[in-house]
Amino acid sequence: MASKTEKTAQEILMEDFQTLVSDTERLLEHTATLAGDQADELRGQIHESLVRARETLKLTQDSLSERSKAAVSSTEEYVQANPWQSVGIAAGVGFLIGLLATRR
Template identity: 45%
Template sequence: MTALSSTQTEKLMADLRLVVTDAEALLRATAGQAGNGAAELRTKVEANLARARDGLAQIQDTAVAQAKVAGRHADEYVHENPWRSIGIAAAVGLVVGVLIGRR
């Protein structure tokens, strides 16, 4: 399984939040409907939503922790290799400049 990029992860999180919000709105809209089956279904959906919310929170916490670790590693690398870091930044700037200049 491949790792998701940060933009893909953010989009997935936003989509999941939207699904949870829509499901909660649906539950509120159907709250007045009677019937044993409807009450059972509502309870089941509420439990699934609670699990989804918890899962989203865990995913978000994990993503934040991984971003912090990556930031610390990058910071350590730059402090240990300042000239190499400057060279890499200059090379990336040059490539971006050439690409923009071609347009």
């Protein structure tokens, strides 16, 4: 089974996007002291964009989670159904990595 502590590029991207949204929300709160119709309109637009971004982020996160669980499940099923073939593939990949690591 895959290690839960390893982070994929998608997870790192999701975390960075969440940080961006949080920072933008804090910026929006700090601009609340600005006055004027344009400032109010700008805050409204930023708020709407943040709401849409959070919804998109949640949908993407759920989709990625479901797909990764399905991939892990199908990989585990394949390895259990074909253990010797899986060992052979792993040995071949290890051999290739070893060859590449020794070449300079």
